[in-house]
Amino acid sequence: xxxxxxxxxxxxxxxxxxxxxxxxxxxxxxxxxxxxxxxxxxxxxxxxxxxxxxxxxxxxxxxxxxxxxxxxxxxxxxxxxxxxxxxxxxxxxxxxxxxxxxxxxxxxxxxxxxxxxxxxxxxxxxxxxxxxxxxxxxxxxxxxxxxxxxxxxxxxxxxxxxxxxxxxxxxxxxxxxxxxxxxxxxxxxxxxxxxxxxxxxxxxxxxxxxxxxxxxxxxxxxxxxxxxxxxxxxxxxxxxxxxxxxxxxxxxxxxxxxxxxxxxxxxxxxxxxxxxxxxxxxxxxxxxxxxxxxxxxxxxxxxxxxxxxxxxxxxxxxxxxxxxxxxxxxxxxxxxxx
Numbered sequence: 284x285x286x287x288x289x290x291x292x293x294x295x296x297x298x299x300x301x302x303x304x305x306x307x308x309x310x311x312x313x314x315x316x317x318x319x320x321x322x323x324x325x326x327x328x329x330x331x332x333x334x335x336x337x338x339x340x341x342x343x344x345x346x347x348x349x350x351x352x353x354x355x356x357x358x359x360x361x362x363x364x365x366x367x368x369x370x371x372x373x374x375x376x377x378x379x380x381x382x383x384x385x386x387x388x389x390x391x392x393x394x395x396x397x398x399x400x401x402x403x404x405x406x407x408x409x410x411x412x413x414x415x416x417x418x419x420x421x422x423x424x425x426x427x428x429x430x431x432x433x434x435x436x437x438x439x440x441x442x443x444x445x446x447x448x449x450x451x452x453x454x455x456x457x458x459x460x461x462x463x464x465x466x467x468x469x470x471x472x473x474x475x476x477x478x479x480x481x482x483x484x485x486x487x488x489x490x491x492x493x494x495x496x497x498x499x500x501x502x503x504x505x506x507x508x509x510x511x512x513x514x515x516x517x518x519x520x521x522x523x524x525x526x527x528x529x530x531x532x533x534x535x536x537x538x539x540x541x542x543x544x545x546x547x548x549x550x551x552x553x554x555x556x557x558x559x560x561x562x563x564x565x566x567x568x569x570x571x572x573x574x575x576x577x578x579x580x581x582x583x584x585x586x587x588x589x590x591x592x593x594x595x596x597x598x599x600x601x602x603x604x605x606x607x608x609x610x611x612x613x614x615x616x617x618x619x620x621x
Contacts, residue, residue: 363390433555437555
């Protein structure tokens with residue numbers, strides 16, 4: 284009930300009487316009073332005025348807890364249920380355990396801190412508390428395994444859309460260079476001003492060529508922070524780029540909403556055909572020279588967007604177009620990270 288009361292107070296932006304809260308949630312005034320007291324202990328500033336009721340102070344800190352998270356997710360099924368951990372080994376590892384133990388499609392695992400965060404190819408992912416977003420979404424799709432790789436692209440689009448949706452109009456286009464203010468480096472890194480702000484790790488569990496589950500882990504750099512020397516030149520954070528504080532739970536809620544829309548579009552044809560144009564519009568590699576690294580060597584060409592399977596279309600110097608599959612090669616920009 285705490286999350287529901289919180290969501291209602293945020294929606295009204297004014298006083299809501301205790302009697303109305305009792306009637307809406309079918310509980311006693313004492314139960315409402317206790318729930319408000321618990322929310323205050325979690326960090327919310329809630330006024331209580333006789334004959335007026337309760338009002339949420341919107342100049343609240345970035346409260347990051349189960350109640351705040353649940354109150355921010357307004358979807359049909361994506362991100363429901365949501366489980367919040369103050370500290371966890373890895374959200375992907377926990378999601379795999381939960382999925383095997385019967386967690387339902389759309390379950391979300393969120394942590395304030397990871398002690399064993401992982402990136403691609405087993406690399407460690409620094410995951411301090413009070414700074415960033417770490418979450419993993421559990422999916423149990425009924426399509427063929429060869430379609431699952433495209434879900435990484437669906438999530439990348441959704442993260443970019445979610446971030447854009449949380450920025451004030453004054454911030455859009457106000458980045459520090461002429462680069463796109465936010466975009467996707469194929470296939471799934473979110474970049475701002477040519478620097479990485481988010482990574483995505485998708486893992487699939489199979490049994491007899493049938494997908495048991497897919498877990499999609501996302502890490503987003505939110506607050507200003509010191510990055511390790513080896514990545515400092517290529518990494519940034521949302522706060523560093525825009526100088527504004529973004530609610531982490533609100534951003535997660537926005538991403539869940541965007542993912543639900545995009546995922547349902549994807550599932551209609553089990554293809555990126557209806558999402559391709561939108562993705563290409565975010566693609567910072569598009570119409571830029573890239574270097575493709577593959578086992579047989581490397582070559583350069585111009586990235587022309589993706590096809591319906593999410594492969595990058597690279598136009599080579601002889602005019603031929605090569606379809607680059609993310610699992611087989613790496614793509615690097617010629618200038619800097621992008």
